[in-house]
Amino acid sequence: MMVESASETIRTTPSNQNGVSSLSSQSDGGGGREGGSNGDTNGEISPVDLLHLQQQQALQAARQFLLQQASGLNSPGSNEVKQSPVQVPVSMAMMSPQMITPQQMQQILSPPQLQALLQQQQALMLQQVKTKCFLFLQCLQLGSKQLAFQQQLIQMQQLQQQHILNLQRQGLVPLQPTAAMQSLQQAMCPSDLQQLWKEVSGVPSAEDALKQAEGLDLSTNSSNSTSAFPKAASAHIPLHSLPNGQNHTPKRDSHEELSSSHPLYGHGECKWPGCEALCEDMGQFIKHLNNEHALDDRSTAQCRVQMQVVQQLEIQLAKESERLQAMMAHLHMRPSEPKPFNQPLNVISPSNSFVRDSDAYPEGLPHPPTSAATPITPLRQGPSVIIGPIRRRNSDKYCTPIASELAQNCEFYKNADVRPPFTYASLIRHAILESPDRQLTLNEIYNWFTRKFAYFRRNTATWKNAVRHNLSLHKCFVRVENVKGAVWTVDEVEYQKRRPPKMTGSPTLVKNMISGLGFGSLNASYQAALAESSLSLLNSPPMMTPPSAASLNMLHVGHDDVSSTVEQVNSNGSCSPTLSPQQYSHPVHVKEEPTEVEEDSRPVSLLAGVTHSLPLPSDERDLEEDLPTEELE
DNA sequence: CGGCTAGTAAACAATA
DNA sequence: ATATTGTTTACTAGCC
Numbered sequence: 230m231m232v233e234s235a236s237e238t239i240r241t242t243p244s245n246q247n248g249v250s251s252l253s254s255q256s257d258g259g260g261g262r263e264g265g266s267n268g269d270t271n272g273e274i275s276p277v278d279l280l281h282l283q284q285q286q287a288l289q290a291a292r293q294f295l296l297q298q299a300s301g302l303n304s305p306g307s308n309e310v311k312q313s314p315v316q317v318p319v320s321m322a323m324m325s326p327q328m329i330t331p332q333q334m335q336q337i338l339s340p341p342q343l344q345a346l347l348q349q350q351q352a353l354m355l356q357q358v359k360t361k362c363f364l365f366l367q368c369l370q371l372g373s374k375q376l377a378f379q380q381q382l383i384q385m386q387q388l389q390q391q392h393i394l395n396l397q398r399q400g401l402v403p404l405q406p407t408a409a410m411q412s413l414q415q416a417m418c419p420s421d422l423q424q425l426w427k428e429v430s431g432v433p434s435a436e437d438a439l440k441q442a443e444g445l446d447l448s449t450n451s452s453n454s455t456s457a458f459p460k461a462a463s464a465h466i467p468l469h470s471l472p473n474g475q476n477h478t479p480k481r482d483s484h485e486e487l488s489s490s491h492p493l494y495g496h497g498e499c500k501w502p503g504c505e506a507l508c509e510d511m512g513q514f515i516k517h518l519n520n521e522h523a524l525d526d527r528s529t530a531q532c533r534v535q536m537q538v539v540q541q542l543e544i545q546l547a548k549e550s551e552r553l554q555a556m557m558a559h560l561h562m563r564p565s566e567p568k569p570f571n572q573p574l575n576v577i578s579p580s581n582s583f584v585r586d587s588d589a590y591p592e593g594l595p596h597p598p599t600s601a602a603t604p605i606t607p608l609r610q611g612p613s614v615i616i617g618p619i620r621r622r623n624s625d626k627y628c629t630p631i632a633s634e635l636a637q638n639c640e641f642y643k644n645a646d647v648r649p650p651f652t653y654a655s656l657i658r659h660a661i662l663e664s665p666d667r668q669l670t671l672n673e674i675y676n677w678f679t680r681k682f683a684y685f686r687r688n689t690a691t692w693k694n695a696v697r698h699n700l701s702l703h704k705c706f707v708r709v710e711n712v713k714g715a716v717w718t719v720d721e722v723e724y725q726k727r728r729p730p731k732m733t734g735s736p737t738l739v740k741n742m743i744s745g746l747g748f749g750s751l752n753a754s755y756q757a758a759l760a761e762s763s764l765s766l767l768n769s770p771p772m773m774t775p776p777s778a779a780s781l782n783m784l785h786v787g788h789d790d791v792s793s794t795v796e797q798v799n800s801n802g803s804c805s806p807t808l809s810p811q812q813y814s815h816p817v818h819v820k821e822e823p824t825e826v827e828e829d830s831r832p833v834s835l836l837a838g839v840t841h842s843l844p845l846p847s848d849e850r851d852l853e854e855d856l857p858t859e860e861l862e
Numbered sequence: 863c864g865g866c867t868a869g870t871a872a873a874c875a876a877t878a
Numbered sequence: 879a880t881a882t883t884g885t886t887t888a889c890t891a892g893c894c
Contacts, residue, residue: 670883671883672882672883692870695869695871697883697885698871698884699869700884701883701884702885702886
């Protein structure tokens with residue numbers, strides 16, 4: 230066995246600094262994480278991202294070029310133009326075309342340059358508008374009146390129209406707008422933005438939602454997803470625009486597909502975001518659809534927002550599904566079989582749609598072993614990207630037991646170089662309890678670690694030291710002299726003692742669970758998407774952000790451990806210390822999950838009805854993982 | 863800010 | 879003699 234360990238050490242011998250897993254406590258907080266994620270994200274840029282990246286680069290180049298031209302053509306007194314932020318001088322030059330005559334423009338610029346300039350101008354206008362929109366969204370959320378926002382929108386519209394008219398007058402803009410121009414106008418049209426913002430600002434507790442979007446773990450995802458997605462959206466929209474289409478000419482084509490299924494029609498009203506127009510029958514609806522939601526600037530802008538909303542929801546859904554599976558596994562229920570996704574997301578009614586959303590992920594969640602690895606998160610990249618921070622003390626908030634987590638994700642941890650979100654103590658305990666005799670030698674514990682976790686196939690010196698350290702340190706691990714040497718066992722009582730009571734229904738937890746379940750998350754998503762759509766155009770594209778890192782990180786936002794975190798979770802998702810011991814799960818035996826849950830596995834019904842369907846583990850009391858704390862005192 | 867828990871590193875001793 | 883096992887201490891970091 231010593232040989233085995235030795236060879237294992239030799240085989241893996243990674244240096245502590247090689248990226249993903251940083252071992253020094255100084256570096257594992259930031260450097261290791263970032264290094265690992267960045268490295269992997271590099272290789273996986275979607276075509277959409279590439280497209281957007283190219284656009285961004287072109288815009289940057291055009292912006293610089295325009296800056297040079299503007300500063301060169303302006304009077305010498307235009308120094309302040311150079312000094313001020315980039316967007317300001319450019320937009321000023323753009324909005325004041327009289328500063329540069331068309332003749333000068335055409336002399337200076339070749340046609341391609343003109344084209345680039347135009348596109349750049351348009352993009353900058355779009356940026357401006359979005360920036361203002363974002364700022365005004367914040368204003369709205371802070372209590373400012375929507376009136377000011379509307380006025381600003383009108384102002385922006387006037388600016389834009391004036392600008393376009395000027396350009397057209399000067400012959401710089403073709404009468405048939407380019408795709409970029411379309412996208413500009415799509416984004417610029419105040420009516421649609423107004424509509425969008427009205428929707429956003431109209432939803433209740435928008436401010437809370439935004440806070441949640443910023444503060445919750447969603448934020449980790451939103452930063453990832455939205456870093457890529459808005460680009461995708463903005464890159465897509467122009468492509469979908471008809472090259473010869475007049476902006477305000479209704480086009481039937483884009484909605485013909487709806488005539489058969491009409492996912493936008495339900496309960497006698499139009500489901501178009503923000504519309505809710507009443508339509509008596511399908512014919513009227515179709516008419517309404519073609520009239521009100523034709524392919525125009527407003528519709529495309531709304532569509533773009535909707536895409537972002539969906540993206541956010543998918544991320545949120547991934548998280549919630551993961552959590553749900555863990556919860557159900559813990560409760561000895563069959564993991565929820567995702568129901569067919571036969572209903573579109575209804576982002577208009579956040580108050581009731583979150584329930585459906587979290588259940589409606591299309592074929593999203595296969596069965597346990599791969600739930601974390603499979604992800605559902607569209608932005609997932611390689612598992613190896615994600616190395617969670619070593620110290621994840623924010624755990625304990627979510628009631629995922631180690632056993633169910635491992636049962637569900639064993640394949641994932643087996644193959645992905647991801648640090649499991651459990652403490653060494655809980656892992657050791659789990660390893661020991663999993664063994665037939667509930668006792669393991671140190672080397673067997675080692676082997677269990679390496680067998681179960683790819684992460685522990687490297688840096689062996691470190692974690693083995695940690696294992697030994699934990700075995701010695703914690704009284705719950707008892708060394709027993711055996712015929713074949715010393716073995717380690719678990720003293721459950723000590724182990725439970727060791728764990729401080731947690732999850733006693735703290736407001737924080739309840740808040741987390743409620744918000745995590747989705748209420749408000751739609752608002753948050755909506756707003757985050759909107760905000761991000763603004764920000765994403767303001768910042769240079771953070772293409773190297775590690776989406777999977779954060780998303781997967783979030784997937785196991787550390788649950789430290791089985792027992793103490795799980796034991797007090799009641800069926801309402803809140804926590805109650807009054808649960809009877811019989812209701813505690815038996816994580817070690819999670820594999821043999823009884824199939825007592827039959828009916829509706831949708832989250833809400835589950836949460837509502839879990840009380841009556843809780844199985845009562847009847848086997849092997851002594852192995853009970855979650856001893857009630859009160860019995861110990 | 864302090865206490866607590868956890869992870870990491872390391873020194874050291876006992877043992878195979 | 880060497881590697882493994884086990885103990886202990888010190889330090890750092892995150893959370894409450």
